[in-house]
Structure formats: structure tokens, C-alpha cells
Amino acid sequence: MSLLAFCEWLAATEGSIALHESMYMYPIVESTHVLALMLFVGFATLLDLRLLGLTLKRVPVSQVAERLLPWTIAGFVVMVVTGVLLFYAIPIRTYQSIFFRAKVIFLILAGLNVWLFHSRIFTRIAEWDHDIITPRAARRAGLASLVLWGAIIVAGRMIAYNWFDCDIQPQPAFVNWAAGCVVPTVTP
Numbered sequence: 001m002s003l004l005a006f007c008e009w010l011a012a013t014e015g016s017i018a019l020h021e022s023m024y025m026y027p028i029v030e031s032t033h034v035l036a037l038m039l040f041v042g043f044a045t046l047l048d049l050r051l052l053g054l055t056l057k058r059v060p061v062s063q064v065a066e067r068l069l070p071w072t073i074a075g076f077v078v079m080v081v082t083g084v085l086l087f088y089a090i091p092i093r094t095y096q097s098i099f100f101r102a103k104v105i106f107l108i109l110a111g112l113n114v115w116l117f118h119s120r121i122f123t124r125i126a127e128w129d130h131d132i133i134t135p136r137a138a139r140r141a142g143l144a145s146l147v148l149w150g151a152i153i154v155a156g157r158m159i160a161y162n163w164f165d166c167d168i169q170p171q172p173a174f175v176n177w178a179a180g181c182v183v184p185t186v187t188p
């Protein structure tokens with residue numbers, strides 16, 4: 001079964017139709033997706049700014065991480081759960097959205113950056129915990145995080161715009177390829 005066929009199956013399920021057509025549930029889920037940004041991206045940004053030596057300069061990095069990470073993780077879980085529900089409500093259009101596809105690529109890169117930071121750089125925190133200017137690798141991780149989460153937010157916001165939707169043809173060949181549009185070939 002192709003991913004598109006899976007999305008078509010998902011879109012025909014009672015739950016997807018009910019969420020998509022709901023008067024209040026969909027706006028509540030989407031508002032929660034946006035509100036959780038405060039917790040997740042807000043706290044992640046504070047740690048990134050500390051890694052860049054731009055704020056909380058006199059607070060050891062380990063203390064910033066220890067206090068902010070539980071809230072950041074809670075916000076991330078809410079973002080993912082509400083995000084999956086938003087996808088579930090409109091699976092075909094979202095799957096064929098170039099903005100959603102870009103967002104997924106950025107999410108994977110952001111996840112890789114988090115993993116590399118915690119598995120490689122943060123393990124040596126004792127060597128640089130009190131430094132105002134942290135090691136280059138830590139500053140790079142902080143900057144990459146800020147850029148990637150910013151890109152994820154912009155891509156997420158753009159999903160609502162239908163400029164490049166598959167059902168608005170003709171689209172440039174690159175858009176049809178990137179979005180996975182199935183465009184019927186017209187035989188003369």
C-alpha cells in the first residue's frame with residue numbers, strides 16, 4: 001500500500017471525517033498545537049540562547065537544562081500528539097502539502113541535532129558547564145536548533161495556504177514532483 005493509498009484509507013475513516021467536520025474539536029486541537037509552542041519552542045529557545053552565551057550567562061548550562069527540559073519535553077509531546085491529530089483530520093491534503101513535507105524534513109534534522117547534542121556534546125558538560133562562551137560544537141547545536149525550529153514553525157504556518165495544492169492545476173513540474181501530485185496525462 002502506498003503512503004497516498006494509506007492516507008486515502010485514513011481520510012475515509014469515521015474518526016478522520018468526524019474530526020475534520022467537527023465544529024469545535026478541530027479548532028481546539030489546532031489552538032493547542034499553537035499554544036504548546038510557548039512551552040516547547042519557548043523553553044528550547046532559552047537553552048539555545050544560553051548555549052550561544054546570549055542569556056543566563058552566569059547560570060551553569062546543566063542547571064538551565066535540568067530546569068527547562070521537563071517543560072520542553074512536555075510541550076514537545078503535546079505538539080506531536082496534536083500534530084498527528086491535525087494530520088489525521090486532513091490526511092490527503094496534508095500528505096501532498098509541500099510545506100508539510102518540508103516541515104517533516106526539518107523535524108528529522110532538528111531531531112538529529114538534539115540527538116547529537118545530548119549523545120555527544122552534553123556528555124562532556126562538566127568541562128564547560130560554567131563557561132559563558134561554550135565550546136564551538138555546543139554553540140553550533142544551539143544555532144542549528146534555533147534555525148530549524150524557526151523553519152518548522154514557518155512551514156507549519158504555510159500548510160494552511162493552498163497555493164501549491166495538487167487540486168489546483170497546472171502547477172510547476174517541481175511542485176507536482178515535490179508534493180507527490182498524481183496529475184492525469186491529457187492524451188491529444
Ligand code: HEM
Nearest residue numbers: 030034076079080083084086087094152153156157159160
Ligand atoms: C514538534 C514540533 C512542531 C512544531 C513546532 C509545529 C508547529 C506548527 C505551527 C506553528 C503550525 C501553524 C499553526 C497555525 O498557525 O494554524 C503547525 C500546523 C500544523 N502542524 Fe505542526 N508542529 C510540530 C509538529 C507537528 C507534527 C509532528 C505534525 C504531524 C505529524 C504536525 C502537523 C501539523 C499540521 C497538519 C498543521 C496544519 C494545520 C492547519 O493549518 O490546519 N505538526 N505546526
